[in-house]
Amino acid sequence: MKRYEYYQPRSLEEAFGLMKKYEGRARYVAGGTDAMIRVKQQIWQPEALISLRWIEELCGIKKTGTFKARALRIGSMTLWREIETDPLVASHCPALADAAPMVANPQIRNVATVGGNLCNAAPSADGAPPLMVMEAVLTITGPGGAREVAISEFFKGPGQHCMQPDEVLTAIVIPEMPLHTGMAFLKSGRVTQDIAIANVAVWLQMEDRVCKKCRVAAGAVGPVPMALQGVEAFVKGKEITPELLLEIQDKAAGEVTPITDVRSTEIYRRTITGVMVKRAMEQAIKQAKQASSQDDAVSGTEPKNVGAKNLSQVRAKDFSPLPYDSPLRKLIRFNLNGQAVEAEVMSHKMLSNVLRDTFEFTGTKEGCGQGECGACTVLVDGESVNSCLYPAFEVDGKTVTTIEGLVGEGNQLDPIQAAFVENGGIQCGFCTPGMIMSAKAMLKRNAHPTEEEIRKGISGNLCRCTGYVQIVESIKGASEVLAANEVKS
Numbered sequence: 001m002k003r004y005e006y007y008q009p010r011s012l013e014e015a016f017g018l019m020k021k022y023e024g025r026a027r028y029v030a031g032g033t034d035a036m037i038r039v040k041q042q043i044w045q046p047e048a049l050i051s052l053r054w055i056e057e058l059c060g061i062k063k064t065g066t067f068k069a070r071a072l073r074i075g076s077m078t079l080w081r082e083i084e085t086d087p088l089v090a091s092h093c094p095a096l097a098d099a100a101p102m103v104a105n106p107q108i109r110n111v112a113t114v115g116g117n118l119c120n121a122a123p124s125a126d127g128a129p130p131l132m133v134m135e136a137v138l139t140i141t142g143p144g145g146a147r148e149v150a151i152s153e154f155f156k157g158p159g160q161h162c163m164q165p166d167e168v169l170t171a172i173v174i175p176e177m178p179l180h181t182g183m184a185f186l187k188s189g190r191v192t193q194d195i196a197i198a199n200v201a202v203w204l205q206m207e208d209r210v211c212k213k214c215r216v217a218a219g220a221v222g223p224v225p226m227a228l229q230g231v232e233a234f235v236k237g238k239e240i241t242p243e244l245l246l247e248i249q250d251k252a253a254g255e256v257t258p259i260t261d262v263r264s265t266e267i268y269r270r271t272i273t274g275v276m277v278k279r280a281m282e283q284a285i286k287q288a289k290q291a292s293s294q295d296d297a298v299s300g301t302e303p304k305n306v307g308a309k310n311l312s313q314v315r316a317k318d319f320s321p322l323p324y325d326s327p328l329r330k331l332i333r334f335n336l337n338g339q340a341v342e343a344e345v346m347s348h349k350m351l352s353n354v355l356r357d358t359f360e361f362t363g364t365k366e367g368c369g370q371g372e373c374g375a376c377t378v379l380v381d382g383e384s385v386n387s388c389l390y391p392a393f394e395v396d397g398k399t400v401t402t403i404e405g406l407v408g409e410g411n412q413l414d415p416i417q418a419a420f421v422e423n424g425g426i427q428c429g430f431c432t433p434g435m436i437m438s439a440k441a442m443l444k445r446n447a448h449p450t451e452e453e454i455r456k457g458i459s460g461n462l463c464r465c466t467g468y469v470q471i472v473e474s475i476k477g478a479s480e481v482l483a484a485n486e487v488k489s
């Protein structure tokens with residue numbers, strides 16, 4: 001891999017200064033789940049990467065504006081995990097909240113950002129359709145100042161957007177929805193963690209059974225995420241009956257312009273888009289009906305201006321990185337399996353390299369190296385991440401736990417390890433440490449998961465030998481042991 005310098009600026013001004021210095025030979029990186037793969041595959045060969053993780057003004061979710069023009073401001077560096085769990089997002093933008101758990105897998109969502117999702121400008125980006133139907137406005141800042149761009153104007157082609165290379169997407173501003181509205185997001189993919197074959201979002205404003213306004217957007221069915229304006233015009237002002245819904249399904253299938261590729265055929269994409277638009281519309285109508293009864297109860301009340309403290313704010317503030325010795329080499333200090341450690345690392349090294357090569361913790365495996373298989377899963381500050389995509393410079397000041405760091409009572413195996421042994425969950429062995437680390441993170445968050453929740457929790461860990469039955473049983477067994485221990489203590 002070509003060497004590159006890695007910078008961690010603390011302000012936008014510092015980031016712009018670095019971009020200027022490199023005159024187009026540097027790239028921004030957020031969570032890195034798209035960017036680091038491009039660097040590893042040498043599709044990008046930058047002289048420098050400029051990390052946006054440490055810039056506080058890019059973080060956080062908060063309500064803004066006055067009573068008449070209220071909005072939700074989502075900082076571009078907000079993680080998908082935060083979108084998935086934030087109550088403000090759930091109440092203001094349910095379609096975006098619906099999309100979040102469908103993005104990739106837990107390890108990716110723990111580092112990937114919503115801003116990175118838009119700036120990557122993939123036609124399949126799951127963040128795009130919900131934000132389009134909510135008419136989000138993007139704040140884009142460059143050395144010359146900030147500008148606002150409607151999301152409908154943002155995408156210009158596959159992988160292309162309207163920003164200059166030195167500009168940063170700073171925030172996504174979502175206007176508050178009027179009364180009597182409902183929205184929904186649906187996605188079709190080959191497997192849980194795959195990018196979409198097609199995705200759709202629908203937003204409706206209803207007056208009794210008549211649709212006053214409607215917005216529909218679809219992804220992975222054209223060169224950019226697209227508004228289905230034909231469908232929108234067709235639905236407006238009509239009473240939505242079951243017969244009309246079937247017509248809408250046909251119109252949506254006719255309006256998209258998909259291609260056949262490795263994920264799907266053109267005809268399947270067309271058909272599934274029609275079906276999903278119909279279903280999303282049914283869900284949105286239901287939601288609008290429920291909202292109407294609540295709206296009527298609360299309309300006219302002044303909102304509280306809530307500013308939620310959230311993970312990315314905490315992340316930016318509580319991080320006091322050591323100044324980098326050089327953008328090519330840095331002394332990082334972190335807590336590894338309960339011990340304070342330090343290591344001098346090169347800028348192109350990932351956490352998996354440091355764990356395996358520097359500390360010889362070879363329990364962390366490297367399979368795909370591209371965020372797909374989960375063999376390299378470790379915990380960073382208690383959350384599962386793919387260490388193969390995690391730049392080593394970013395580990396500074398954090399707490400890392402690997403499989404070697406799991407110890408149960410009396411220096412015995414951790415209950416999850418013991419359950420894997422007992423239930424035959426250790427299959428090929430190569431994938432097992434990653435699966436156990438994912439299970440550890442999941443059980444910390446949800447001590448009593450259902451089978452479905454277990455399967456979703458390990459959706460970022462692939463098995464290509466025996467299958468998941470014994471692995472799921474092992475995690476179920478571990479949760480029972482942990483619950484029994486809880487009762488005893």
Ligand SMILES: Cc1cc2nc3c(=O)[nH]c(=O)nc-3n(C[C@H](O)[C@H](O)[C@H](O)COP(=O)(O)OP(=O)(O)OC[C@H]3O[C@@H](n4cnc5c(N)ncnc54)[C@H](O)[C@@H]3O)c2cc1C
Pocket residue numbers: 027028029030031032033034035036052076077102103104105108111112113114115116117118119120124125126127167168169170193194195196370371372
């Ligand atoms: C295994 C796997 C599964 C995936 N599944 C899905 C999926 O189901 N759905 C989906 O939509 N995506 C998926 N992705 C793609 C990716 O995870 C998401 O698009 C993610 O949100 C990207 O965010 P990031 O912070 O990692 O962006 P990065 O990789 O850091 O950046 C992406 C691009 O945006 C630029 N950029 C990032 N932030 C900014 C900013 N604020 N201003 C200017 N430029 C910026 C970077 O320079 C880069 O070009 C998947 C990826 C992997 C590896």
Ligand code: FES
Pocket residue numbers: 365366367368369370371372373374375376377386387388389
């Ligand atoms: S996900 Fe990291 S090695 Fe496969």
Ligand code: FES
Pocket residue numbers: 426427428429430431432462463464465466467
């Ligand atoms: S457990 Fe490794 S391939 Fe199945």
